Amino acid sequence: MRTNPHRLESGGRIDRSRPLSFVFDGRRYNGFAGDTLASALLANGVRIIGRSFKLHRPRGLMGAWSEEPNAIVQLGSGATAVPNLKATQVEITEGLQARSVNCWPSARRDAFAFLKLFGPLMPAGFYYKTFMWPSWHWFEPTIRRAAGLGISPRVPDPDRYEERHEHCDVLVVGGGPGGIAAALAASRAGARVVLVDDRPVLGGSLQWEEKSIDGQPALEWVAAAEQELRASSSARVLKRTTAFGCYDHNLVALSERIGSEPAAAVRERLWHVRAARVVVASGAIERPMVFANNDVPGIMLASAAMSYAAQYAVRPGRRAVFVVSTDSAYEAAESLRIRGIEIAAIVDTRKDPGEIALSAQRAGIPILAGYVPVRARGTLAVKSIEVGLSPANGTAGGSARHLECDLVCVSGGWTPTVHLYSQARGQMRYDRERGAFIPAAGTKGFQCAGAAAGNLSLHQCLTDGFAAGREAAKAAGATSDAGLAPIAKAERSAVTAFWASPRDGHRKAWVDFQNDVTRGDLELAVRENLRSVEHIKRYTTTGMAVDQGKTSNMNALGILSELLQTSIPEIGTTTFRPPYDPVTLGTLAARHVGGLYHPLRHTPLDRQHAAARAVFEDFGGWWRPAWYASHGRNREECIRVEKRAARSAVSLFDGSPLGKIEVRGPDAALFLNRMYYNTMRTLAAGRIRYGIMLSEHGVIIDDGVCIRLADDHFLVSTTSGGASRIFGAFEDWLQCEWPDLRVLVTNVTSAWGNIAVAGPKARELLSRLDTDIDLDPHAFPHLSVRRGRLESVPVRIARVGFTGELSFELSLPAGYSASLWQLLLERGSPMGVMPIGIEALQELRTEKGYLHVGTDTDGRTLPADIGLGEVLARKTDDFVGRRSLDRADAKRSDRLQFVGLEAHERATVLPVGAHLVADPKTRRGSHGYVTSSCMSEALGRSVALGLVQGGRSRLGESVQIYSDGRLFPARIVSPQWYDPKGERLNA
């Protein structure tokens, strides 16, 4: 265990009474409650926390919160590992395990550090140019393995994630002074307010700046404000919560970090907040400066150095040089000075920094005005910085000064954090004075406030935030008086944007630290004639991925402006994308995992199936028996037994999930005639007709039987997974295209249970039940329907089936179906009745040659492809999809057509998905593929169905079917294997 050699003796907002130990890169350290991983590592003297993405250069801390581009770490291991977190945002807990990424074995001693020697060979876009021959795909696996940062766990995440919807009048993003003022104003005005901040404590920069608000210490004001908001029944304060995305109609997505302790009930929560108004008070990010070797560990943002010293009581260095172009950095220098850190000099790029520099000078800090950074020296840590007169003030690099130091604090300006505002399509304008893009005008329901709107002084933040909160509340309908805005001392906060020093020979100067993009990469892009900032972004990767350009975008624009000789406003900005900060996949998935990922419907016979040891699977969104384990020793045997029962005795099949749509009204027949490919208007009452439905493209989308119960009353049967889709299509056509038709449609799928009784003894079984329906084949032929009572319950019996056997489908109110199922099993026991699952049914229909839409058809299959072309010639009425069937492509003779396939070896079951190879020698080219396949006991051989090019004109042709390195000789045949005359069906 190491002590904290760089911890200040006193101060900070850490809890020194709660020491915590943690492990980083295999070594144990300690810190205190309130520390981030970054502050604790810094306190322990660990300065190298990561390696750069491409060249594996050592990288230290640049920032202190979400702006940090370098210190990417991986937490935990195994299932609970979390990759790609910023050490600056990780709160340490007892036993925390963290390690650096993109390096081995550790960040300090990285075996891949030699890659920096190849830097000249790896400019922007090098992989686009270098790995072209023989093929990019030849290199891709290796490059993919070498690229990336953290490593995703390979096993399911055991942690729990929640989600929650919220509605409010005003959502305030950012808990700094501007955000708190906005939330107070909105709440006092009577609005329902949600205030979110991604830090563990409110206050933002007030946590490390020593300011006063309303005459009291700023943090006391923050505490009182938080108390006031929490006491209000109409306000909610969410800390540790990142607003990461803005979507349509003011929907803002939040990620709340609840608990990282193993015992935490919920780890993270996803919030969907719908706000009438959104105030973005997300602050501003200090900019680094671009100069040679500006990525050496020990070079960090001035505000970050102040945060480490004041908030975490950590000494970020012993002797610091400040290189600045802002007034705010002087405050940081003073903050470090009073905490015992020697300030070697403040190097100000401005020729005349004004009174603030004189004030620092009076405090004993040397000032170098009009100087710019030339290069930093050091490899694993900064040792000195060379500065020279600015080109504007003399010869670049002239009057060079070497300043020994172990800390360089940079401050090149401030960039308002407008990511969410930009995602909401808010417009921005370039403010030359501030050297930043700031919001031009509020987009609908969205406005920026405080530093996010370009107001850098505390006083401005408070007044602007308060006004924004008050206006937002008013716009949302709140009418109470918000009172007066909090006030702070007015102060100067001048900025002169500084992007980059003049080029220092061939030394690299980093623009985007996270993506390893240098000034040279931008120069290369411009030399290669890329002009659009969007193109340059993609070519160089600056501003992309996790970082989203937090510290790099403006510097890149400044350099591009110089290179392209174009003003920054003319170059414009790139588009910010969600998420603002990385979000775990667990949060995005929330509770939609495991059994809740895709809710499945249970049939009314669920308990009966479970009692019969059904093996359930998801079929079309229903939890259905695939087969029954009680029927044999293994899956194959069980399915075989079930099929045998259906062919030789009687079987029961739970058809409840089949879609059932009632279509009623005087124009019902006309409507269905338009919806079906087949003619339905001539269907007689009490009769049933098989039909298919097409999309407007003529493609088969569903099939089933259409039952005419009365002249103005039809029952449409759809596939189980197609019920909602077909019902929606019916409504769509009726409401949008044919509102004149007098038709009403009702989806009654769940209202009715359905049991299919099939097999040669089906009639015998039904005759053992009490019913008023005449089951005689003459009175009740195949493809007809009868209504009556069965065991005193209303029932509809349809003579249809999917097995090729004598079949009766019994439909009755769903609540009775379990009882009827039990009765059928009891009465049918002497004749060998048996429930069958989906697998047996699929094999029964395969050997009968019945196609299954979606299995034996694909997204291109037209009616003629399955042998129903002649229906089109006979039907004169229009129907959905008709026009598409006249396309030349629909009439091609080499289309994929539905056929049967027989392996030459009778016992060989052709693999589903296997292709008929056009050239068996090279095994290249496809003439179609196998769609269904099984071993048929009834036929004494294997059979398969498939889609084959010009298949019906190739009956009898021998083909080779290829799968997994094997060729299967087979023959194209008609699929009508079982009972081709339909005698069993019509029995």
Add this chain to the structure above:
Amino acid sequence: MLEHRTPLDSIRERQAQHGPTIERRDFHVAPAHEKGLLLLQSASVNSLQEALGQVLDLTLPAAQQVNVLGNYALLWLAPAEWLLELPRDETDPVESALTQRLGPSLTVITDFSDALVSFEVSGSGAPETLMTGCSLDMRSHAFPARRVVRTALAGVPAILWNPGNPDRFRCLLDRGFAEHFLTWLEGTTPVLG
């Protein structure tokens, strides 16, 4: 004679044996008392209005509203579509009486008693809990008494309505999702603070 069962029977039996599914002071969920349900669809609103008045003395509710009279509740579901909740044993007689009075008008009455199941969700934590799985604001200022919506709850289609108490809701779901709904509620962790 066949026995009639719904998924709620199984849930009641389980709860009778093992106690309530969810143990929270601020939140309770239980199968609602079983009622009959008639789905009313009409292209002739006046005729339906007249028939309902004659048979049940009920008026058609406005959009997103529920009209309650004694044992009857009439829920607006969509333009030209309503759901009538009534005592189960009155389903057939009321359907017949309405059909008789509707005459030739294009109105369809469908017995939905077996299609949907109804849960009663109550307690001060009910709005917050429902908002973990429903994108609507379920709190009383946004979801007052006698309001009804068709929405998605726990990832499945649902009809939610408030019978009169701010912390009491009825959730009507497809019978096939009854167990899913309870499983989902069991795993819900309320927002603290």
